[in-house]
Amino acid sequence: MENHQLILVLDFGGQYNQLIARRVREHNVYCEVKPYHTSLDEIRALRPIGIIFTGGPNSVYEASSPKCDPALFELGIPVLGICYGCQLMAQVLGGEVTAAQDDTAREYGKTKTYYDTSCKLFKGLPGEGISWMSHGDYMAQVPAGFALVGHTDMCPNVAIADETRGFYGVQYHPEVNHTESGTQMLRNFLYEVCGAKGDWTMEDYKRTSIQAIRDKVGAGKVLLALSGGVDSSVAAALLAEAVGKQLTCVFVDHGLMRKNEGDEVEAAFAKWDINFIRVDAEARFLGRLAGVSDPETKRKIIGEEFIRVFEQEGKKIGQVDYLVQGTIYPDVIESGAGDAATIKSHHNVGGLPDFVDFKEIIEPLRLLFKDEVRELGREIGLADYLVMRQPFPGPGLAIRVIGDITKDKLDTLREADFIFRDEIAKAGLERTMDQYFAVLTNMRSVGVMGDGRTYDYTLALRSVTTTDFMTADWARIPHEVLDKVSVRIVNEVKGINRIVYDITSKPPATIEWE
Ligand code: XMP
Numbered sequence: 001m002e003n004h005q006l007i008l009v010l011d012f013g014g015q016y017n018q019l020i021a022r023r024v025r026e027h028n029v030y031c032e033v034k035p036y037h038t039s040l041d042e043i044r045a046l047r048p049i050g051i052i053f054t055g056g057p058n059s060v061y062e063a064s065s066p067k068c069d070p071a072l073f074e075l076g077i078p079v080l081g082i083c084y085g086c087q088l089m090a091q092v093l094g095g096e097v098t099a100a101q102d103d104t105a106r107e108y109g110k111t112k113t114y115y116d117t118s119c120k121l122f123k124g125l126p127g128e129g130i131s132w133m134s135h136g137d138y139m140a141q142v143p144a145g146f147a148l149v150g151h152t153d154m155c156p157n158v159a160i161a162d163e164t165r166g167f168y169g170v171q172y173h174p175e176v177n178h179t180e181s182g183t184q185m186l187r188n189f190l191y192e193v194c195g196a197k198g199d200w201t202m203e204d205y206k207r208t209s210i211q212a213i214r215d216k217v218g219a220g221k222v223l224l225a226l227s228g229g230v231d232s233s234v235a236a237a238l239l240a241e242a243v244g245k246q247l248t249c250v251f252v253d254h255g256l257m258r259k260n261e262g263d264e265v266e267a268a269f270a271k272w273d274i275n276f277i278r279v280d281a282e283a284r285f286l287g288r289l290a291g292v293s294d295p296e297t298k299r300k301i302i303g304e305e306f307i308r309v310f311e312q313e314g315k316k317i318g319q320v321d322y323l324v325q326g327t328i329y330p331d332v333i334e335s336g337a338g339d340a341a342t343i344k345s346h347h348n349v350g351g352l353p354d355f356v357d358f359k360e361i362i363e364p365l366r367l368l369f370k371d372e373v374r375e376l377g378r379e380i381g382l383a384d385y386l387v388m389r390q391p392f393p394g395p396g397l398a399i400r401v402i403g404d405i406t407k408d409k410l411d412t413l414r415e416a417d418f419i420f421r422d423e424i425a426k427a428g429l430e431r432t433m434d435q436y437f438a439v440l441t442n443m444r445s446v447g448v449m450g451d452g453r454t455y456d457y458t459l460a461l462r463s464v465t466t467t468d469f470m471t472a473d474w475a476r477i478p479h480e481v482l483d484k485v486s487v488r489i490v491n492e493v494k495g496i497n498r499i500v501y502d503i504t505s506k507p508p509a510t511i512e513w514e
Contacts, residue, residue, distance in 0.1 A: 003208070004030040004199050007190065008048035011333075012036045012066050012084050014055030018330060018468065020082070020175045020186075022369050024052070027187050028198035030367075033333045036066045043072065050078045050166075050194035053085025055173065059137050060087045060097050068092065078166030078193045080121075080186075083135055086169030090160065093143035093167070100138040107133035107171070110178055111152050119149040119161050120192040121168050121185055129180035131158070131172035139171075166193055202375040206238070209364055213242040216362070220321030223358070225310050226251040228265040230389050231326035231365060234377040238364050239324055240272035241380055248275040248320075250313045252306055255282025256396030256410065259418040268386050275317075281309045285398075286407060293403040293442075295514035302395045320358045327363045328373055390435045391469065399514040403442030408495075413440040415493045416459050423485045424463075424477075433475040436463035438489075439502075439513045447497030449490075456497035459489060463502075464511055472506040 007024050011017045011033050024031035032046075036053075043051075051072070058065035070092050073079065081089035087097045113131040115122040133152075142148065142160050150159025150170065158171040168189060174182035190196040222239055226232050226249045239247045249269065253262045262278070269276050288301050314320060365373050377387035393399060400417075401409045417438040424430055439460040447454040461482070466472035486499040502509070 005196055006046055006048045007031040007050050007052060007194065007196075008038075008043065008046060009033045009052045009054060010036050010038065010068065010085075012054050012056030012088070013058070014082075014084065016173055016175050017054045018333065018369070020052060020054060022371070023175050023183055023186050024190065025200060025369065025372065026183070027190055027196070028200045029190050029196045030200040036068060040069050040071055040075075044075065048077060049196060050080065050189065052189075053079065053081040053088060055083030055085060055134070058084065059099065060084065060091045061099075061137075073165075073167070078189070079168070080189045080193075081167075081169040082175070083171060083173060086160070086171055087135075087137055087139060089167060089169050090139045090143055090146075093146075095139055095143040095146070096141040097137050098140045100136055107135060107152065107155060107158075109133060111154075111172070113150055113152050113158060113172065115159065116147075116149040119147070119159075119168075120163060121149065121159070121161060121170075121188050123188050123192055125181045125184055125188075130178065131170075131174075131180070131182070132176045132178035133158075133172045135171050168193070202372060202379045205368075205372075206376060206379045209238060210242040213239065213362065213364065216360075217243050217246065217322060220246065220359070221317065221319065222247045222322045222324060222362070223314055223317060223320045224249045224324040226265065226269075227326075227394065228257065228261055228389075229326075229392055230370070230377065230387060231328055231373055233265070233268065233382060233386050233389075234373050234380070235324055235326040235364050236269065237272070237377060237380045237382050239362075240269065240274045244273050245275065248277065248317055250310055251276070251278045252309045252313075253278055253280055253282065254285040254302065254306065254309075254396060255280075255407075256285065256302070256398045258392070258397065258421075259414040264386070268383055271381075277313055279309055279313055281305075282407075284309065286405065289398060289405045291404055295399060298398050298405070298514070299395050302398055306394075322360055322362050323358045324362045324364065326365055328365045329367055329369050332366055388430075390437075393512060399512055400437060400439045401442075402439065402513055409440055412457070412493060412495045413438060413459075416440070416489045416496060419488045419492060420461055420485050423481060423488065427478070427481045427484075429477065429481065432465070433463045433477075434466045434469075434472070435511060436461075436475065438462070440496075441513075445498050449497065454497045456495050458498040458500060459493075459496045460513070461485065461499060461501050462511070462513070464506070466506075466511075469511065470506075472511055474501075474503050474505055477501070 007029055009021050021031045021033050091097050110130045111133045114128045117127050139157050142157055145162045146160045148157045149161045152158055160169045174185045224236050226236050236249050288305055292298055374387050397410055420438050441458045441460055443458045444455055463475040464472040465475050
């Protein structure tokens with residue numbers, strides 16, 4: 001965003017890199033994550049007001065470890081190094097980093113830490129607090145010009161600073177919640193050291209993007225595939241606000257939605273004067289999925305079928321100038337640490353190939369994190385239930401009915417899932433978990449109801465807490481709530497006689513069952 005101040009996060013492969021960027025943005029400062037090997041020319045061109053080096057799994061003294069161009073420290077831009085980033089800065093500027101030989105300097109977990117509050121990084125903060133450490137290396141010697149501004153009982157140099165040049169390094173992770181005052185330390189770096197103005201707000205983003213979209217689209221026609229998920233809904237609302245009737249939203253209802261979901265999505269867009277097409281494609285999808293039980297095959301079929309339906313509708317509209325995609329920033333960030341293995345082939349409605357003729361793709365959310373997308377949605381006036389909707393996979397309930405899919409099974413699952421969500425809402429627990437849903441297993445077992453024997457399906461409840469959906473823990477739902485859910489489902493939903501609660505974290509399990 002050219003008209004915003006920028007903080008550049010250089011990614012050295014650590015696990016909290018996106019969290020750092022989100023924390024920066026929470027302080028109303030725009031921030032981008034780039035790989036550690038981003039060239040000096042590119043960095044110069046971006047004109048950041050400050051640079052943050054992230055942590056990473058390597059040791060700086062290994063020959064193959066990721067490095068930075070030493071000339072970066074001559075640009076006159078403040079730098080904050082975190083963990084590996086701190087050690088790298090120390091090494092490049094002439095200090096010495098070694099493996100910690102004993103427990104004196106190797107630190108993991110919550111550690112009591114003392115800060116020099118005359119240092120800008122700790123200005124106005126308590127002189128001591130818990131910090132979150134995770135490092136096995138030690139700065140045997142800090143570079144010339146650096147003062148020691150933070151220590152623990154074990155380690156004399158957990159925070160270093162050269163205030164004249166604006167270089168700061170911390171061995172701990174200020175971005176994680178376990179570090180007390182950590183977000184204020186980041187704030188101090190932004191506002192006290194880098195001179196941030198706080199010019200990144202969703203209100204401003206909304207205004208400038210609407211204008212930018214109008215300038216770009218002119219009198220052109222815009223097509224958008226609406227899935228009902230948060231990202232495509234917010235993208236649609238933004239476009240609706242910007243170009244109204246020039247926008248056509250195609251909502252492919254594949255019959256794999258949760259209860260009432262299709263109608264809710266349609267209702268949310270009734271207030272805009274746009275072309276809204278809801279395609280009832282349930283029969284098509286169920287036809288293609290009949291008898292298919294392999295998870296990856298299901299995903300592929302749904303992905304392909306979706307494109308076919310969308311293509312047909314697209315052609316009816318005639319010439320389209322722009323296609324909108326709901327890509328968000330986490331999909332765009334190129335990691336410094338290489339690619340991870342593919343566990344599941346994700347079908348994202350955003351990832352449409354080039355089947356309709358159009359001039360250009362518009363990705364209005366490309367710069368935003370998920371929480372920012374939600375904030376923007378609220379800013380535009382989308383209903384809260386849509387904006388706060390939990391993530392729902394592109395293939396929908398097809399991957400929550402284990403084994404082969406039938407309309408009956410989907411209906412059974414829809415009812416059970418609805419009851420689960422209803423009870424969670426009644427218990428006021430919605431915001432305490434990040435995703436919760438029911439899964440219809442393909443296992444049947446014997447039960448007794450009234451005086452009769454039953455032989456019905458087992459339903460699994462799944463609920464997780466997570467920040468990034470890459471790792472997750474199972475939610476500790478109170479037993480009384482689970483009890484209510486269980487009693488209601490077996491009584492109200494035909495075909496289910498047993499309920500189990502999934503108590504595996506990710507890894508080793510995944511969030512979805514397929
Ligand atoms: P897993 O099961 O991989 O899920 O732990 C992680 C997150 O991704 C969602 N998910 C999907 N989202 N298309 C999507 O748009 C997909 O094909 C898909 N599969 C899983 C899942 O709901 C969870 O939030």
